[in-house]
Amino acid sequence: MTPLTLRAYTEADEDGTIELWRRTWQQHYPRIDFSARVGWWRERWRKELVPVATITLAEMDEAQEAPHSPFIPAQAGIHEQTGNADQPGSPLSRGRTGKKLLGFVTVDRKTHYLDQFVVAPEAWGTEVAKALMDAAKRQSPTGLDLLVNKDNARAIRFYEKHGFVYAGEDKNPVSGIAVDRMAWRP
Structure with a gap:
């Protein structure tokens, strides 16, 4: 099986990330x-x-199909590309033809807020989510904070499994939906 690759977002990825977000949320809230x-x-x-x-x-x-085993260690078969996407010759500047986007995570560089954590429905229960969470924790080694919809039990269980704890109640600032604040500290 070809390994999962983690890489930095580029402007050319906008349509794919937005469509993945839409498709994932549509699956969860039909x-x-x-x-x-x-x-x-x-x-x-x-x-x-x-x-x-x-x-x-x-x-x-x-x-390749989405990786099927949730038990594969995060670093086994996962390659992380680093570098400056704007630098010619960088591994990140190559085209993405033939690649399937399976997920993404966004972490605010100043506040350490994990705003979006998206995994393609066909990759739920695989190492994709763990690999992205590990990447988020490396990007913010002093801690992460997030909001999760109270009715999203699957996500809440995932965050708890990865060391997040309940930090209070809140409301989504856009929708007004009840959410839980969750925090991870090393």
């Missing part, structure tokens, strides 16, 4: 028309997330 919200999401992505966040993508060769 009663909501997330396609109608893509314009809002794109504006928020460009103005609020990209300027302040480190965004890490998880991908693998299109010909």
Whole structure:
């Protein structure tokens, strides 16, 4: 199996990340028309997330299926590309033809807020989520904070499994939906 690759987001990844976000949320909340919200999401992505966040993508060769075993250690078969995407010759400047985006995570560089943690539905229960969480923790080794919808039990269990603890109640600043604040400290 071709290994999972973690790499930095580039501007060319915008359409793929937004579509993955839409598809994932549509799977989790099928009663909501997330396609109608893509314009809002794109504006928020460009103005609020990209300027302040480190965004890490998880991908693998299109010909490969999503990794199936949730028990594979995060570093076994996972390659992390680093470098400056704007630098000619950098591994990050290569085209992404033939790659399948399986997930991404955004971490605000100043506040250590994990705003988006998205894994493709076909990769749920695999090492993709663990690899992205490990990347987020490396980017913010002093801690992470996040908000999670109270009705998203799957996500809450995942965060707890990865060392996050309940830190209080809140409301989503955009939707007003009840959320839990969660925090991870090493």
